[in-house]
Amino acid sequence: MPSWVYIITNEAAPGLLKVGFTDRTPEQRASELGATGLPLPYAVVFALEVEDGRVIERVAHKNLAQFHVGKEWFSCPIETARDAIESAAGFGCDESHLVPGHALAPYFSGRSAPPRRQSPREALAPPHEQDEDDSPYPPGHPLRGML
Template identity: 45%
Template sequence: MDFFDTNPFPQNDDEENHHFEPIAPINYITECATTLPIPDSFTLCGWVYVLSNEAMPGLYKIGMTTTDPESRAAEISHGTGVPLPYKVELAFFSNDPRSDEERIHEHLSSARINQSREFFRCSIEEINTAFIDVGLLERKSNVEALADNYQIITFDKPSKLNLRYLFEELRIEIFGNADAAAEGLIRLSALILKRQNIDGRSLVLHNGNAQMIVSELYQRYEKYLYRSQRNKNNQTYDSKQSGEF
């Protein structure tokens, strides 16, 4: 075997017979965003939801679903013994709905009225705090809240990755192994992203666009610095004015 692969893009029979769609170019938006909405259509593997019912004031049902919270609420509202329909109060993205549901139940175990049921007697604020503590994000949150914990945020659907086709489409000539080149590009991108992240910036990818966004925590920090500097300037000005009289 040669030191370098004679063909950096090894091809199997499946790849030869598979038709790959043209790769859409990425539009880089140079202006750094401070707020962006999470697309309404975006989902992970499922949801952990919080439901209320007017017939049961002060009680909240916390469960999970792999469909959508509204459909689940409608489903259990038609159950026997349910006098009024359930209302979705909160819904949280989840990559592992069953496990995340168990974590929330454990976190709120002292408020659970029956260990065999999913009902909890506590405030909606306490429930929301529990979800924050376990690291789940509510669907009405904005992208800048995600940027507090993630360097790359994408709302795009995954596609079949074929490095040979990808590099050819991007007009990048590779000498050597394509997998090694892709790994090097990822490592280089990670280095650049980490440098950007020092200033609270994360990369958002969606619908063919790439844009940096400032995290929510960093924006709060910048506002704090601005107010502190303004107060300091005001105090300096007041001191000078007092000295003139």
Template identity: 40%
Template structure:
């Protein structure tokens, strides 16, 4: 059984289609740093893939033989790192060589991609939840505003109904009182007519033509006519007022006046 060690694939960023496939008994990163420190290397080598095998010397020789078509010189091959990893892992499996992957740039890249996808997915979910929360808050606000508006409209309507009922009751009472006053008999309403009758009595029935009777009769006629005029005028005003009350009452009942 051979010595335990690493098989590695190194590459430079400036030469993506050339790799170094070699072996080391130390950590692959240390071997990459050692090679990168040599004068003339334009950019440092990076470990793209590395695996621990039981016979790293024999495994290296086997891999170099199988990849001879890509061989340039020494441990350098004209092949991309991704394709090299695919060939190496396939050849190891065919030869039943047990290996334990210590580092794989492709796996790390896939892990980074998966991590980024997971991050983007979490971000999208968080954004979706935030959008949903904002939408729910907006709907809740609209519902509250709608309920408040409906409640305000109900209260305003109830207030208007109460005001209307109160106004109708007041109008009924005023109409009733006004009609009662217009239809009631009052002694003061006939006084002007009594004065007029007395004046007629003094002028035409008594007919003695005395000066005092003429003065008194004239005064009685004036007072009586004035009383009749004011009485008629007052009654007319009251009737007009009654008609205005009835008109307002009708308009309120028919909805032509809003509260």
């Protein structure tokens, strides 16, 4: 099921970023967070539509461990968090990963894809689990061969 991995900020918490995932839209998630007590609204600064947001979020959190403040909050530049998400997803963000006409289009970075890194799970998997022929994911997908 498609989901989103996102970065949300709030001017009332300068320097902090929330990196999370949702099965709804990132805007809906930001709106839900608006009832959590901060006086200013939350803003979505980056979002990427993916097939398995929960897994990609966890890997992104591990990539950002040195910046972890608490729960899903990190103290790092937006570009660092975006790179962690893109790396976890196995590709850079370009137009092919955005829903056409989506409200997040202004946040699109347009950078080229970084080289895909092999995840620890892939590196440790027995060879038969890396057989891509029976994977439900398309070629190049970070979860291909992990099931």
